[in-house]
Amino acid sequence: MPFAEGPRNLLLRLLLPLLSLQSCNSLGTTITFNQSIKDGDFLISKNKAFVLGFFRILTISTEGNLILLHNNSQGLLLWSTNVSVTPVSNNSTMVQLLDSGNLVLVNQPINNQSGVLWQSFDHPTHIILANMKIGLEQGKNIVITSWNSQNDPGTGSCSIKTEPNGSPQIILYKNLAKWWRSGHWDGLHWNGFPNINRQSKNNSFDIVLVNNKDEVTTKFAVLDPAVIPIIEIDGSGSLQLLAWKGQQQGWVKLWSPTDVCDKYGTCGPFGVCKAYTANWVKCGCLPGYEPNSPEEWRLREGSGGCKRQQGAPSMCRNREGFVKIPNVKVPDTSTIKLDINSSMEACEQKCLNNCSCLAYASADVRNGGSGCMTWYEDLMDTTQFAQGQGQDLYIRADAIVSVLVFWFSHSLAKYTKKSKRFLAKKGMWLILVFPPIAMIFLIFFGCWCLRRKTKGSLRETKQYGSTTHKDLEYFDLKSILVATDNFSTANKLGEGGFGSVYKGLLANGEEIAVKRLSKNSGQGLEQFKAEVKLIAKLQHRNLVRILGCCINAEEKMLIYEYLPNKSLDFFIFGRSRSLSIDWKDRFDIINGIARGVLYLHQDSRLKIIHRDIKASNVLLDSTMNPKISDFGLAKMIGEDQIQANTNRVIGTYGYMSPEYAMEGRYSTKSDVFSFGVLLLEIISGKRNTNYNLESPSPNLIGQIWDMWREGQALGIVDPSLSSYPAHEVSRCIHIGLLCVQESTTDRPTMSEVVYMLGKETPLTSPKKPAFILQSSNPNSEAPRRGHSLNNVTITMLEAR
Template identity: 50%
Template sequence: MNPAKELLNTSLLLSLLVFRFCISLDTISPNQPIKDGDILVSKGETFALGFFSPGNSGGRYVGIWYHKVPEQTVVWVANRDNPLNDTSGLLSINGRGNLVLNSKKRSTPIWSTNASVSSTNNSMAQLLDSGNLVLVLPDNQRVTWQSFDYPTNTLLASMKLGLDRRTGLNRSLTSWKSEDDPGTGTCSYGINPNGYPQFFLYKGGTPLWRTGSWTGRRWSGAPNTVPNLTNYSFVDNQDEITAVYGFTDPTVFTRIVLDESGTIHRLTWNGNKWVEFWSFPEECDRYRECGLSSNCNPYEPDKFWCTCLPGLEPNSTHDWNMRVGSGGCLRKQGASMCRNGEGFVKLVHVKVPDTSVARVNMSLSLKECEQECLRNCSCTAYSSADETRGGIGCLSWHGDLVDIRTFANAGQDLYFRVDAVVLAQYAKKNGLTQSKSMVAILVVSIGLMLLLVVSIARWLVMRKKKAYFEESAMELERSTKNSYLPFFDLSIIIAATDNFSDANKLGQGGFGSVYKGVLDNQKEIAIKRLSKYSGQGIEEFKNEVTIIAELQHKNLVRILGYCIQGEEKMLIYEYLPNKSLDFFIFDETKRSLLDWRRRFEIICGVARGLLYLHQDSRLKIIHRDLKASNILLNNALNPKIADFGMARIIGGDQIEANTNRVVGTYGYMSPEYAMQGLFSVKSDVYSFGVLMLEIITGKKNSAYYHDGPSSNLIGHVWDLWREDKAMEIVDSSLGDQYANEISRCIQIGLLCVQEHATDRPTTSAVVFMLGNNTTLAHPKQPAFILKSTHNGKDRSISEVANSVNEVTITMLDAR
C-alpha cells in the first residue's frame, strides 16, 4: 500500500475515533481517558461529565451536569475543594483500577476515587442516565465506587441520603461556598441517627431546620407539595438508615438543591427554565424558634408566633412581650405532675418535638404508649411513631420539648402532659370528654345550642335592618374570639392610620374603605374597614376570618388579625406595596414593566396558591372570585391571592357544591356556577384560565372586540387559536423571544375555560403542565363566547369591583 495513502487512512481512523469518543462515549477505561474539552454523555443523553468553570471562577473542575438543559446545571463535583489552575487536567483509570484526576503540573493526583479494587487493569467508569458515575468491574458488574455515595449540594431522584451502618458512610448534602466556588460550604443536610432518626439542616454546625420524624408515609415536618408525582421511602434497620425520593415520570428533570444561605429548594425543569416547587425553611421552621416547651404558630403573626404549651408560661414575660421567644416556657409553680390526676392534652397538626432525644418502642400501640407515659412521672409527652395501620409504635419525651410548630396540612397528633387543673380547664374550654356521661352532656348541650341558634336566626329575620346589623356584629365578635387570628385594639389601628386620615386611604369599595397603617414597630399593614351601617359584608367578614386564618402559603395574602369594637369591624392584612395585578396588566404604560418571565412567574405562583387551596391545605377551599384585582403583588412582584370573603369550604371527598347566592365577577365565573350555582375546583380553574389569557394579552375578558365574531377575550383568543393566529393578540410588549412558551400557555388557558367542567384539567394538572414540557390536549370550545353588551369593565353581581392597593373589595349581594 502507498505509505502516504496508509498514513491518510490511519489519520482518518484516529480522527473518527476521537470524534466518536468526545460526543458519544459514556465510559472511561484504562485506554480511554478524557481530557479538558472532552465530555462523557450518558446512554440516554440525560447527563454529561466533563471539565467546567463555574460562574466567574478561573478554576477547572470535573463535574456532572444535565446534558439537555441549555443553561449548565451542575449536580456533582469531583474535585470541589481542589481546583485545577489550567486546562491540562486528565481523568483516567490508574494502574490500581481507580479513577484519578491528574495535572501535568502536579506529580500527585488532584482527586481519586480511592476505592478498594482487587483487579488493577479491568476497571471502567460509566456515567448512568440517573446522573450516577459508577466505577465497575466489567467481569462481574460489581460497583466498587459511585458518585451517589459522595453527593455535593444536589439530591437527584433515586439517590440515597443517610447512614450505612456497615461501612460508616454517611451521605449528606453540603452547600457550595458561593455560586463561583463549588468548594465545601458551611451548610449541610443529613440524617441524625440518634433517638428516632430525622434529617437536619445545619449551618456552621448549628441546626437550622429538621424534617421531623418519618411517619410511615412522609416526613412530618416537610409536607409533600407535589402529590402523586413524588414518592419517598425510608429504611431503618441494622444495615442502614437511609431515605430515597423518586419521581413518577422519569422524563421530568427534577432536583433538590442546598444553597449557600442554608435553604433547600425543590426545582423542576419546564423546558425553558427551572421552576421552584417549594423551599425550606419557611416561617416557624427554624430550629428552636420559640425556645423550650413552646409552639410556633405562623397563623398568629401579630399575636406573636410563639405560644406556651397548655399549663406553661413564658420564662421571661418581658422578652415575650418584645416578641423574643428564645427563652421558651416553664411549668407554672405549684403544678403537680406525678400521679395526681394529671392527663394529656391533644395538640393536632404539629411537628412533634425533636425526636433525637425521644425514646422509641415500636411494640406498643398508641393506647399502651399513653399508659406507659402516664406511669413514668418524667414523661412529658408522647406520640405515635408510625401513622400507618391506625398508628403503631410509641415515641415518648422525658424533659423539655424542643422545636414544636403548628401546620395547616401536615404534622401529627402530640399528647402533652398537664396537671389535673389544666386538664379540667382544657376539657371545659374545648368540649373534651372523659366519660360516657360527659358525652351525653355534650350531646344535650349541642342540641340546646342548635335550638338557640335556630331561635336567634328566626328572631333576626323579624328585626329591622339596624337591629339585624347590631346582632350580626355581636355574633361576629363571638365567632372570631375562637379564631387563630390575634385581636387588634381599636386604639392601635387609629394610631397606625392617623385616625383613618384621607392621606392613608388606599381605596373605597362595597365593604367600605381600605387604609394603610404603620404600627409602632414600623411594620406596615393594610386595614379593611367595613362601613358602619351597611348590612353587607358581615358574613364575608366572618368567612374571611375563619378561612384565611387557617391558611399558610407564600402565594396567599396573609391576614394578620382583626378588630371588632363597638360599630367598628376591620380586617388587618400584610401590606403589599405593588398594588394588584390589574393595576399593571390593564394599563398601556405599566404593563410593559412586566416582561414575559415575570408574567410567567405570576401565572405559576397563582397556580401554586390555587393548588394549595384545592388540595394541599387542611381545608378544601373554593375561592369563587379569582381575578386580576384579587392578585396582589409584593416587593418582588410575586403574586398573592387575596379576598377570601366569597370563599367556601367543601368536604374533602366532595366534588362540587350548590348555592342559591351566586357571587363573583362577570367575565370570570364559569357557566355552571353563573347559571346553576354549582361551584367546585373546576369553577376556580375556569377563573384561572381567564386570568391567564388576560395576563398574556394585557386585555380584559369583558372587553368588546369589534373586529371578530366573538365579543369577549376568551372567544377572540379561541377564534384566533383555531386559525393558528393566537400570537396576534399577545401583548406586543412581550416580543417574540418566548413565542413557544407563550403559545403553550395560551393553550393551557383555553383548556381551563372549556365549557364543561369535566373537560377542564385539575389544578394539580395545570401546575404540572406549567412546570413541564409535556404534550397538551386539544381544547374544546370555551364557554361564554357570544356577543356582550358590557363596556369593558369587570362587573360584580351588583356593582363594579374596586381595586385598591392591598385588598380588592367587591359587592356581593345579588339583586
C-alpha cells in the first residue's frame, strides 16, 4: 500500500503547534529499531517547527522497513515502505523527522542524503511543504491529492499535477476536469500567478522550477526561517497559500484563487477573461472572434466561448497579421509547439507561414523576450490582468480591421452600437474592395470617437474631479425616473445617512437598487466620490455589485444590483422574521461577511477599511448570501500602512472601536472590532446598543462578557434558535470576544478570523472588551470607558 493511501487514512498529523503538545510524550527527532510511535507519542524536528504523530503504531520492522501496525507490535500490518534494505540488519535503519518536515528512512549513520531509502516528500497528500517537489522526477509523478473532507483523509477528487507537455504548467483538477491553471513558466515565475508571485517577495520565499531531461518539478525555497509557507487543497477544489508566522503563532492566508477568471476556461475557447475589471460581465472575445451565443454571454459570467467572425476572409496568406494583447495569462500551453532557441522575429514569421497557427508568444519574457510558443488548437483559459502583470500574446487576425475592431470594442464600447456593428461586419469588405474609401472612413470614424471620448472625459472631470468611473455604465435621469416610478414611496427600500434607496425596474426587465444622495447632505458629494472610486474597483461574491451611476445637475445616484432579501438587521432584529433564519444560515452569513472584509483588507488590489460594518450594511441575496454594502465611509490606505488618523470620526455608535471613536485612529483592526460586534449580534439576535435593565452592563458586549466569565455564554443565544451545535456557537462567541478586545494588538486579523471560523484550532483566552462597565461579578476587572448610545450614523466628532 503506497504511503499516500496508508497513513493518510490513519490521520497523519504534521505541522502541529508545539504549544498544544505540552502533555504529550516526545521521542525526539528519530526512532530506531525496537522503538515505535503510538497514540500520544510524537517525533519533533530539531528546529521544533514540525511534529509527527499517529493514532496507530509506527515502527521499524526486522527487515529494516518503516511499517504501520494496527494496535500493537504483533498487530495487523497496515502499510510498509517496502524498500530493499542492504545489508539486512536489525539496527541498520532509522527514521528521522527533518527540519523541512520530511520524514526519512535512512541507513545509519546519517551522514548525507545518499543514505535515504525512503522519504515522505515523495508521497505527499493534500499539502505542499517548502522544498517538497511536485512534478516528474526520475520516472515518478509526484501529485498532491485532496482529502475526501476535513474529517476524512481518504483520497479525494481534487489533485494538483505538473503538466510537462508544451511549456510546463501546474494544473488543479477536480473530478478529472481542469479546475485552475498556473499558466506557463515565463522565465521568472508562473505566468498566471501574479498574486502568489507578489506574496513570495513579501514573505521571504521563492518559487523554483527545474526543467531538464531528468525532471520537471516545482518547489518553494524558504528564505526566511520564521515563515513556513504551504499550499493546501481540499475536496471542494479550494486552493490556498498559507504561511505559519512564528510571532503570530497561527496560519495566515496569503492567497487563494477567488476571482471568476481564476476558474479554468471561464470564457470558453477563444474568449478572454478580464481580471482587471470590476464589471459583472468579465468575458470578451479575442480579436477576430465573436460570441457563440450572445444571449448566453449577456446573462452569465461565463460563456460557451467564441468563434471566428461571420463573413471574415480567409486567414491563410490573405494580408493577415497579428494583434498584440498585453498583460495576459497566455492560453493553455499543453498543446503548443515550443522552440526555446527562436527569436521573437523568427517566431512571428514561423506562425505567419503556417495557416494553422492561431497565436504566438515568447517562452521567456526576460531581456525583451526569447523562445517561441505557437498555438494550433482552441485558445483556452486566457486571462488579461492589470498593467504590469502577465505578458504579451499575439493573435492572428486581419492586419488592419481586427486591430481597429479590437480597439473600438475595448476602448470605445460605450459609443454607438450601430457604428460598432457596422465596422465589425462591413469593415473587412470595405478595405478589400475600396481601400482608399475605407481608410478615409476609418480615419473620420476614429477622430469622431476620440472627440466624443475627450468630451466625455472633460465632462466627467468637471463633475467628479476625475475619470475613475470609466468602467461603469452611465444612466440618464429619465430612465431612472421611469424605473423607480418617479421615486415613489412604494418603491422605497430604506434610508441611510446620506440618502434613500429605491427599487427600480429597467426597460430590459433587470431589477436594480438606486441609492439617491440627499441634496442637503453636507458630506454627500465627497461620500459619493469615495464610494464610486472604491467599489468600482472591487469584485467579490460577498460585496454588493455596482452597475453604474447617474449624475444630472444636483442629482447624484448609484445604481446597484437588487437584492430581494433586504438587509441582515431585518432578519436578526425583527422578531417576526428571526424564526426563519436558522443557525446554519447565520453561520454561513458570518463566514461570508468575514470573507468579504478579508477581501477588502488583503485580497483586493486596494487595501480598504470599510469603517461602517453593521447589520444594516449587510444585504442578502435570494439564497441568503451576504453582501457588504455602503462604501461611503470607506478609506483606502497604503499597502504597507498600518493605520491612519482623521479629524472627523464618522461611523455608527455601537460598532465603532474605541481607538477610532475616541482618538480618530482607524485601521483594519477597527473593522475587526465592528465585525466582532456584528458576529455577537447575529448569535444573540440583539443590538449591541440595547439596554438590559437586569444586567449591570449597558450593552450586549458587556452582557456576553459577564456570562462568558461565568461559563454561561450560551445563555445569550437567540431564543428563536430551537436547535444549534453548542460547540460551534460557543466557538463563534469566543471569536467574537477576541475581535472586540480593547487593544488593537490583541485583536486577530481578518485572515486569522476566517481561519478560526473554518478550522478547529486552539483559541486564546479573550481579554476584556472595550466599552463595558464594572461588572457585578466580583471577579471582573473591567473598568468603564464609555458606552454605545444608539444605532445612528454620526459625523464631525473632533478627535482628541
